[in-house]
Amino acid sequence: MMEASAGNGLVVEGISLGFGGLQVLSDVSMSLRPGVITGLIGPNGAGKTSLFNCLTGLYHGQRGRSSFAGTALNGLGPAQRAACGITRSFQNLAMCPDLSLLENVLVGLTLKRRSGWFSAFVPTPAQRVEQQEAERRAIAALNELGIGAFAHDKPSDLPPGTLRLAEIARAIACDPRAILLDEPAAGLNAVETRDLMRALRRLMRPDLVLLVVEHDMDLIMELCEQIYVLNFGKMIASGTPAEIRAQPDVIRVYLGDDADD
Numbered sequence: 001m002m003e004a005s006a007g008n009g010l011v012v013e014g015i016s017l018g019f020g021g022l023q024v025l026s027d028v029s030m031s032l033r034p035g036v037i038t039g040l041i042g043p044n045g046a047g048k049t050s051l052f053n054c055l056t057g058l059y060h061g062q063r064g065r066s067s068f069a070g071t072a073l074n075g076l077g078p079a080q081r082a083a084c085g086i087t088r089s090f091q092n093l094a095m096c097p098d099l100s101l102l103e104n105v106l107v108g109l110t111l112k113r114r115s116g117w118f119s120a121f122v123p124t125p126a127q128r129v130e131q132q133e134a135e136r137r138a139i140a141a142l143n144e145l146g147i148g149a150f151a152h153d154k155p156s157d158l159p160p161g162t163l164r165l166a167e168i169a170r171a172i173a174c175d176p177r178a179i180l181l182d183e184p185a186a187g188l189n190a191v192e193t194r195d196l197m198r199a200l201r202r203l204m205r206p207d208l209v210l211l212v213v214e215h216d217m218d219l220i221m222e223l224c225e226q227i228y229v230l231n232f233g234k235m236i237a238s239g240t241p242a243e244i245r246a247q248p249d250v251i252r253v254y255l256g257d258d259a260d261d
Protein backbone atom coordinates (compact mmCIF):
# COMPACT_ATOMS: atom_id res chain seq x y z
CA MET A 1 0.00 0.00 0.00
CA MET A 2 2.87 2.41 0.72
CA GLU A 3 3.75 3.35 -2.86
CA ALA A 4 3.81 7.09 -2.19
CA SER A 5 7.12 7.71 -3.94
CA ALA A 6 5.87 8.65 -7.44
CA GLY A 7 7.65 11.88 -8.32
CA ASN A 8 5.25 13.47 -10.76
CA GLY A 9 1.91 13.15 -9.00
CA LEU A 10 0.35 14.51 -5.84
CA VAL A 11 1.81 12.50 -3.01
CA VAL A 12 1.29 12.37 0.74
CA GLU A 13 3.51 10.22 2.94
CA GLY A 14 2.93 9.28 6.56
CA ILE A 15 0.40 12.01 7.34
CA SER A 16 -0.91 12.06 10.91
CA LEU A 17 -3.48 14.60 12.07
CA GLY A 18 -5.16 15.05 15.42
CA PHE A 19 -7.51 17.56 17.02
CA GLY A 20 -7.02 17.65 20.78
CA GLY A 21 -7.30 14.04 21.89
CA LEU A 22 -8.94 12.91 18.64
CA GLN A 23 -6.63 11.17 16.16
CA VAL A 24 -8.26 11.83 12.77
CA LEU A 25 -5.51 10.50 10.45
CA SER A 26 -2.84 7.97 11.38
CA ASP A 27 0.24 7.50 9.18
CA VAL A 28 -1.69 7.89 5.92
CA SER A 29 0.04 7.69 2.53
CA MET A 30 -1.46 8.17 -0.90
CA SER A 31 -0.13 8.73 -4.40
CA LEU A 32 -2.31 10.40 -7.02
CA ARG A 33 -0.92 9.80 -10.50
CA PRO A 34 -1.56 12.08 -13.50
CA GLY A 35 -3.87 10.63 -16.14
CA VAL A 36 -5.62 8.39 -13.62
CA ILE A 37 -8.93 9.05 -11.85
CA THR A 38 -8.22 8.18 -8.23
CA GLY A 39 -11.00 7.49 -5.74
CA LEU A 40 -10.95 7.87 -1.96
CA ILE A 41 -13.74 6.06 -0.16
CA GLY A 42 -14.62 5.30 3.44
CA PRO A 43 -17.58 5.47 5.77
CA ASN A 44 -18.86 8.70 7.36
CA GLY A 45 -16.27 10.17 9.70
CA ALA A 46 -13.44 8.03 8.28
CA GLY A 47 -11.29 11.14 7.72
CA LYS A 48 -11.76 11.61 3.97
CA THR A 49 -12.43 15.36 4.13
CA SER A 50 -9.63 15.79 6.67
CA LEU A 51 -7.16 14.09 4.30
CA PHE A 52 -8.59 16.16 1.44
CA ASN A 53 -7.98 19.29 3.52
CA CYS A 54 -4.38 18.18 4.10
CA LEU A 55 -3.95 17.92 0.31
CA THR A 56 -5.35 21.41 -0.28
CA GLY A 57 -3.34 22.98 2.57
CA LEU A 58 -6.34 23.85 4.75
CA TYR A 59 -5.11 21.43 7.41
CA HIS A 60 -1.50 20.58 8.18
CA GLY A 61 -0.65 17.18 9.60
CA GLN A 62 1.43 17.02 12.76
CA ARG A 63 3.56 14.47 10.91
CA GLY A 64 4.23 13.49 7.32
CA ARG A 65 5.09 15.16 4.00
CA SER A 66 3.39 16.02 0.78
CA SER A 67 4.64 16.94 -2.67
CA PHE A 68 3.30 17.77 -6.11
CA ALA A 69 5.28 17.00 -9.26
CA GLY A 70 8.34 16.61 -7.07
CA THR A 71 7.91 19.98 -5.30
CA ALA A 72 7.48 19.85 -1.52
CA LEU A 73 4.13 21.22 -0.36
CA ASN A 74 4.75 21.16 3.39
CA GLY A 75 3.77 24.42 5.04
CA LEU A 76 2.01 25.77 1.92
CA GLY A 77 -1.54 27.06 2.46
CA PRO A 78 -4.52 26.80 0.09
CA ALA A 79 -3.62 29.91 -1.97
CA GLN A 80 -0.04 28.77 -2.51
CA ARG A 81 -1.20 25.28 -3.48
CA ALA A 82 -3.75 26.79 -5.85
CA ALA A 83 -0.85 28.72 -7.42
CA CYS A 84 0.82 25.31 -7.95
CA GLY A 85 -2.25 24.28 -9.98
CA ILE A 86 -4.13 22.36 -7.27
CA THR A 87 -7.83 23.22 -7.33
CA ARG A 88 -10.75 21.86 -5.32
CA SER A 89 -14.48 21.70 -4.86
CA PHE A 90 -16.27 21.80 -1.50
CA GLN A 91 -18.42 19.02 -0.02
CA ASN A 92 -21.25 21.58 0.19
CA LEU A 93 -21.95 23.60 -2.94
CA ALA A 94 -20.16 26.96 -2.78
CA MET A 95 -21.72 29.21 -5.44
CA CYS A 96 -22.48 32.92 -5.02
CA PRO A 97 -26.31 33.01 -5.25
CA ASP A 98 -26.54 36.52 -6.75
CA LEU A 99 -24.14 35.84 -9.62
CA SER A 100 -24.85 33.95 -12.84
CA LEU A 101 -23.01 30.68 -13.52
CA LEU A 102 -20.69 32.55 -15.87
CA GLU A 103 -19.93 35.18 -13.22
CA ASN A 104 -19.33 32.45 -10.64
CA VAL A 105 -16.76 30.85 -12.93
CA LEU A 106 -15.22 34.28 -13.59
CA VAL A 107 -14.79 34.85 -9.84
CA GLY A 108 -12.46 31.85 -9.77
CA LEU A 109 -10.54 33.16 -12.75
CA THR A 110 -10.34 36.74 -11.43
CA LEU A 111 -8.37 35.41 -8.47
CA LYS A 112 -5.68 34.38 -10.98
CA ARG A 113 -5.68 37.56 -13.05
CA ARG A 114 -2.68 39.85 -13.05
CA SER A 115 -4.59 43.13 -12.75
CA GLY A 116 -6.30 44.01 -9.47
CA TRP A 117 -9.98 44.56 -8.68
CA PHE A 118 -9.57 48.32 -9.27
CA SER A 119 -9.40 47.66 -13.01
CA ALA A 120 -12.98 46.36 -12.85
CA PHE A 121 -14.00 50.03 -12.43
CA VAL A 122 -11.46 51.72 -14.69
CA PRO A 123 -10.28 49.12 -17.21
CA THR A 124 -7.41 49.91 -19.55
CA PRO A 125 -7.49 48.40 -23.07
CA ALA A 126 -5.06 45.67 -21.95
CA GLN A 127 -7.29 44.86 -19.01
CA ARG A 128 -10.33 44.72 -21.27
CA VAL A 129 -8.51 42.16 -23.42
CA GLU A 130 -7.69 40.21 -20.26
CA GLN A 131 -11.36 40.32 -19.22
CA GLN A 132 -12.46 39.07 -22.63
CA GLU A 133 -9.94 36.25 -22.47
CA ALA A 134 -11.25 35.30 -18.99
CA GLU A 135 -14.82 35.25 -20.33
CA ARG A 136 -13.78 33.12 -23.27
CA ARG A 137 -12.16 30.61 -20.94
CA ALA A 138 -15.13 30.60 -18.56
CA ILE A 139 -17.57 29.96 -21.43
CA ALA A 140 -15.31 27.24 -22.84
CA ALA A 141 -15.24 25.57 -19.41
CA LEU A 142 -19.05 25.69 -19.09
CA ASN A 143 -19.35 24.26 -22.61
CA GLU A 144 -16.86 21.51 -21.81
CA LEU A 145 -19.10 20.44 -18.93
CA GLY A 146 -22.15 20.61 -21.23
CA ILE A 147 -23.86 23.48 -19.36
CA GLY A 148 -23.06 26.47 -21.59
CA ALA A 149 -26.79 27.01 -22.16
CA PHE A 150 -27.17 27.99 -18.47
CA ALA A 151 -24.30 30.52 -18.42
CA HIS A 152 -26.55 33.48 -17.63
CA ASP A 153 -28.86 31.71 -15.13
CA LYS A 154 -28.66 32.17 -11.36
CA PRO A 155 -27.77 29.18 -9.15
CA SER A 156 -31.19 29.34 -7.42
CA ASP A 157 -32.91 28.60 -10.77
CA LEU A 158 -30.81 25.50 -11.49
CA PRO A 159 -30.85 21.90 -10.23
CA PRO A 160 -28.00 20.56 -8.03
CA GLY A 161 -26.54 18.50 -10.89
CA THR A 162 -25.98 21.61 -13.01
CA LEU A 163 -24.47 23.49 -10.05
CA ARG A 164 -22.08 20.64 -9.38
CA LEU A 165 -20.95 20.72 -13.00
CA ALA A 166 -20.59 24.50 -12.73
CA GLU A 167 -18.29 24.08 -9.73
CA ILE A 168 -16.13 21.76 -11.80
CA ALA A 169 -16.22 24.25 -14.69
CA ARG A 170 -14.95 26.88 -12.25
CA ALA A 171 -12.12 24.54 -11.32
CA ILE A 172 -11.08 23.68 -14.89
CA ALA A 173 -11.29 27.29 -16.14
CA CYS A 174 -8.17 27.96 -14.06
CA ASP A 175 -6.32 25.34 -16.14
CA PRO A 176 -5.40 23.24 -13.10
CA ARG A 177 -2.89 20.41 -12.92
CA ALA A 178 -4.82 18.69 -10.13
CA ILE A 179 -8.57 18.71 -9.39
CA LEU A 180 -9.74 17.46 -6.01
CA LEU A 181 -13.48 16.83 -5.58
CA ASP A 182 -15.09 16.16 -2.19
CA GLU A 183 -18.32 14.17 -2.64
CA PRO A 184 -19.24 15.65 -6.03
CA ALA A 185 -22.31 13.38 -6.26
CA ALA A 186 -23.77 14.44 -2.88
CA GLY A 187 -27.40 15.50 -3.30
CA LEU A 188 -27.56 14.42 -6.95
CA ASN A 189 -30.13 12.02 -8.36
CA ALA A 190 -29.16 8.97 -10.43
CA VAL A 191 -29.38 10.79 -13.79
CA GLU A 192 -27.33 13.75 -12.52
CA THR A 193 -24.75 11.36 -11.06
CA ARG A 194 -24.40 9.64 -14.47
CA ASP A 195 -23.94 13.04 -16.18
CA LEU A 196 -21.32 13.96 -13.61
CA MET A 197 -19.39 10.74 -14.14
CA ARG A 198 -19.50 11.19 -17.90
CA ALA A 199 -18.23 14.77 -17.52
CA LEU A 200 -15.36 13.70 -15.25
CA ARG A 201 -14.27 10.99 -17.69
CA ARG A 202 -14.39 13.49 -20.54
CA LEU A 203 -12.18 16.06 -18.87
CA MET A 204 -9.49 13.55 -17.93
CA ARG A 205 -6.13 14.28 -19.60
CA PRO A 206 -2.77 12.48 -19.40
CA ASP A 207 -1.23 15.31 -17.37
CA LEU A 208 -4.14 15.89 -14.96
CA VAL A 209 -4.38 14.56 -11.40
CA LEU A 210 -8.03 13.91 -10.50
CA LEU A 211 -9.19 12.80 -7.05
CA VAL A 212 -12.81 11.98 -6.26
CA VAL A 213 -13.79 11.54 -2.60
CA GLU A 214 -17.03 9.64 -2.02
CA HIS A 215 -18.64 7.25 0.33
CA ASP A 216 -20.65 5.76 -2.56
CA MET A 217 -18.58 2.65 -3.29
CA ASP A 218 -20.42 1.78 -6.55
CA LEU A 219 -19.75 5.19 -8.08
CA ILE A 220 -16.06 5.03 -7.24
CA MET A 221 -15.76 1.45 -8.49
CA GLU A 222 -17.18 2.42 -11.86
CA LEU A 223 -15.30 5.70 -12.27
CA CYS A 224 -11.83 5.15 -10.85
CA GLU A 225 -8.78 3.20 -11.91
CA GLN A 226 -7.07 3.54 -8.55
CA ILE A 227 -8.91 3.46 -5.22
CA TYR A 228 -7.90 4.14 -1.63
CA VAL A 229 -10.03 3.10 1.34
CA LEU A 230 -9.92 5.01 4.61
CA ASN A 231 -11.48 3.77 7.85
CA PHE A 232 -11.12 5.39 11.29
CA GLY A 233 -8.25 7.52 9.97
CA LYS A 234 -6.23 4.59 8.63
CA MET A 235 -5.66 3.65 5.00
CA ILE A 236 -6.87 0.06 5.04
CA ALA A 237 -6.54 -0.73 1.32
CA SER A 238 -5.48 0.58 -2.08
CA GLY A 239 -5.60 -0.84 -5.58
CA THR A 240 -7.67 -1.31 -8.69
CA PRO A 241 -11.45 -1.78 -8.35
CA ALA A 242 -11.01 -5.57 -8.68
CA GLU A 243 -8.33 -5.61 -5.98
CA ILE A 244 -10.42 -3.46 -3.66
CA ARG A 245 -13.50 -5.62 -4.17
CA ALA A 246 -11.52 -8.67 -3.10
CA GLN A 247 -10.13 -7.13 0.13
CA PRO A 248 -11.69 -8.71 3.24
CA ASP A 249 -11.17 -5.50 5.30
CA VAL A 250 -13.06 -3.43 2.74
CA ILE A 251 -15.91 -5.93 2.54
CA ARG A 252 -16.17 -5.87 6.34
CA VAL A 253 -16.28 -2.06 6.51
CA TYR A 254 -18.80 -1.71 3.70
CA LEU A 255 -21.09 -4.52 4.79
CA GLY A 256 -21.41 -2.72 8.10
CA ASP A 257 -21.92 0.68 6.51
CA ASP A 258 -23.93 0.14 3.32
CA ALA A 259 -27.24 1.07 4.91
CA ASP A 260 -26.87 4.86 4.57
CA ASP A 261 -25.23 4.93 1.11
Ligand SMILES: Nc1ncnc2c1ncn2[C@@H]1O[C@H](COP(=O)(O)OP(=O)(O)OP(=O)(O)O)[C@@H](O)[C@H]1O
Pocket residue numbers: 019022024042043044045046047048049050051215
Ligand atom coordinates in the same frame (compact mmCIF):
# COMPACT_ATOMS: atom_id res chain seq x y z
N1 LIG B 1 -11.53 20.97 12.40
C1 LIG B 1 -11.85 19.88 13.11
N2 LIG B 1 -11.85 19.92 14.47
C2 LIG B 1 -12.16 18.82 15.19
N3 LIG B 1 -12.48 17.62 14.67
C3 LIG B 1 -12.49 17.53 13.32
C4 LIG B 1 -12.18 18.64 12.47
N4 LIG B 1 -12.28 18.24 11.18
C5 LIG B 1 -12.64 16.94 11.22
N5 LIG B 1 -12.77 16.52 12.50
C6 LIG B 1 -13.16 15.17 12.94
O1 LIG B 1 -12.42 14.25 12.16
C7 LIG B 1 -13.17 13.07 11.95
C8 LIG B 1 -13.20 12.78 10.47
O2 LIG B 1 -14.01 13.75 9.83
P1 LIG B 1 -14.04 13.94 8.27
O3 LIG B 1 -14.95 15.08 8.00
O4 LIG B 1 -12.66 14.03 7.75
O5 LIG B 1 -14.72 12.57 7.80
P2 LIG B 1 -15.29 12.16 6.38
O6 LIG B 1 -14.71 10.82 6.07
O7 LIG B 1 -15.08 13.24 5.40
O8 LIG B 1 -16.85 11.97 6.70
P3 LIG B 1 -18.14 12.23 5.74
O9 LIG B 1 -18.30 10.97 4.91
O10 LIG B 1 -19.24 12.37 6.72
O11 LIG B 1 -17.91 13.45 4.93
C9 LIG B 1 -14.55 13.30 12.54
O12 LIG B 1 -14.58 12.70 13.81
C10 LIG B 1 -14.61 14.81 12.65
O13 LIG B 1 -15.46 15.21 13.68
Ligand SMILES: [Mg+2]
Pocket residue numbers: 048049050091
Ligand atom coordinates in the same frame (compact mmCIF):
# COMPACT_ATOMS: atom_id res chain seq x y z
MG1 LIG C 1 -16.35 14.41 4.25
